[in-house]
Amino acid sequence: DSHDTFFLQAPSTTNELPEDYVQRVKxxxxxxxYDSRGYGYDWKREEANxxxxxxxxxxxxxxxxxxxxxxxxxxxxxxSIDRVFRNEAVDxxxxxxxxxxxxxxxxxxLTLGDLIGVLHDFxxxxxxxxxxxxxxxxxxTEPSMEIFSYHEGF
Numbered sequence: 001d002s003h004d005t006f007f008l009q010a011p012s013t014t015n016e017l018p019e020d021y022v023q024r025v026k027x028x029x030x031x032x033x034y035d036s037r038g039y040g041y042d043w044k045r046e047e048a049n050x051x052x053x054x055x056x057x058x059x060x061x062x063x064x065x066x067x068x069x070x071x072x073x074x075x076x077x078x079x080s081i082d083r084v085f086r087n088e089a090v091d092x093x094x095x096x097x098x099x100x101x102x103x104x105x106x107x108x109x110l111t112l113g114d115l116i117g118v119l120h121d122f123x124x125x126x127x128x129x130x131x132x133x134x135x136x137x138x139x140x141t142e143p144s145m146e147i148f149s150y151h152e153g154f
Contacts, residue, residue: 006085006096008051014047014138022048053085057102058140064104075107112143122147 022045024033032038060080068076084100105118116133123131130150138144 001035005055006053006087008053011051013049014051017048055086056084057082057100061102068106077103077105077118079103114144115145119145119147123147127151127153
């Protein structure tokens with residue numbers, strides 16, 4: 001969705017994408033693959049070459065999941081805290097630049113209770129132990145939670 005994206009002026013494009021990767025992405029977008037029907041539109045290399053500031057950190061988790069899948073299974077926990085940028089109207093709940101926290105917990109037999117426990121532990125290590133959890137819908141993660149916290153110092 002380019003309507004909420006910051007594009008870079010210099011360099012505005014890149015040509016540093018491996019050609020075999022580009023062709024696989026093009027095929028999946030146009031025709032599908034990996035249990036997807038694809039988007040069914042004409043994928044444009046010129047659009048894919050545009051440099052932009054990332055709007056979310058999903059690529060971090062995707063790369064980590066891919067790296068984990070290349071090794072024998074073992075329980076793991078990974079977290080990233082990274083800057084993201086969105087071209088949105090600034091108000092009391094929205095900024096153009098902010099930090100997004102994302103995490104992966106990989107194991108067998110995990111439940112929503114396990115997710116809440118991991119999140120509680122994560123935030124308590126940041127000094128936030130008064131937490132409320134609310135189920136949330138995020139199109140790329142299931143289950144998802146919104147966390148409301150209180151920090152004595154703020």
